[in-house]
Amino acid sequence: MKNIFYSIALGAAILSASSCKKFDNYDGPDQTLQGTIIDVNTNKPMQSDLSGDAGGSAGTRIKLLETSWSSNPTPLYLATKIDGTYINTKVFAATYNISAEGAFVPLVQPAATPPVDQSQNVEVKGGTTTVNFTVEPLLEVEWVGTPVLNANGSITAQAKITRGTTKTAFQGNLTDVWLYTSPYPYIGSNTNSYDTRYATHLTYSGTTGTALLGTTITITTSLSSGALPKKDWYIRLAARTDYGSKLYNFSDIKLVVVQ
Incomplete structure (x- = not known):
């Protein structure tokens, strides 16, 4: 009887380990995404408020749409620095549509005639990816x-x-x-x-x-x-x-x- 219980327990443990291996086999977010928001008038980094990554109520934020995962992805936002640069070292390797939002003329204006879209489609892989944007400050x-x-x-x-x-x-x-x-x-x-x-x-x-x-x-x-x-x-x-x-x-x- 003890052997039966032992076999059942061992089988459950093997199945559990197998299950974990199947669903926990994705690489972690180990990519670096960095860049600069450039002022078109001065050709220098655009000075910014403290980062607007959490809600867009202040500063500049980087907007990521992971298009390799979904055709209608939930936006992700990255923080920026007050000197007009940004860097995040914990980004998943994937293909993204990337844009920036802040105190400048919007890079994406779907309702404009004709529509404006200055976002960038970028494959983030290989360690470090640099994506810059040139903007017109208000x-x-x-x-x-x-x-x-x-x-x-x-x-x-x-x-x-x-x-x-x-x-x-x-x-x-x-x-x-x-x-x-x-x-x-x-x-x-x-x-x-x-x-x-x-x-x-x-x-x-x-x-x-x-x-x-x-x-x-x-x-x-x-x-x-x-x-x-x-x-x-x-x-x-x-x-x-x-x-x-x-x-x-x-x-x-x-x-x-x-x-």
Whole structure:
């Protein structure tokens, strides 16, 4: 009787092992997908908000459609960096339709006449695959001169904001300009990424802000909480229009040493 029970148990174990082997034989996500979002006007990486991979509410995100698995795949999204680059080292080897979404003219416009589709069909394999995109930012946000540390402990900066695209359908009115301040060089529109005590927010209604495009805008950090403490501060400019999801375009980040 013991031999019968032993044989039954051994057979079940073999079947279980066989079953696991059959359904757990796929290679893990060991491919690297990387690239750069390039500003068509400057030919440099486009500065971005903190990544919008989780929901597209901010920043740039990379959209993946695994077409080798399904004709109607569920989108996957990858995070991007604030300097306009992205890299993910855990991507499955497969064929993908890849595009990018952010504060720029959409790469895919199915309702346009004629339809626009600047996505890329790419086979990801062999270790590292590089996919770049050239985009038209909604706005260009540039520093004018060097930020100045004032005697009262504030920082004054000057900016020039211009259109990043000539396509009128994507030219909304300028509504917001920010000067963000942070002790860390990772600044975006999320309140956790900058010091709200010293940030300055300029708002405009109607075409008031739009009239300032191409001019020099002066903006100073807030003194509502007093002078900036003596240490290294990173500052960044941001601006947006009322187009679409109202995403921000950004300047690069500058360091100001408060002594």
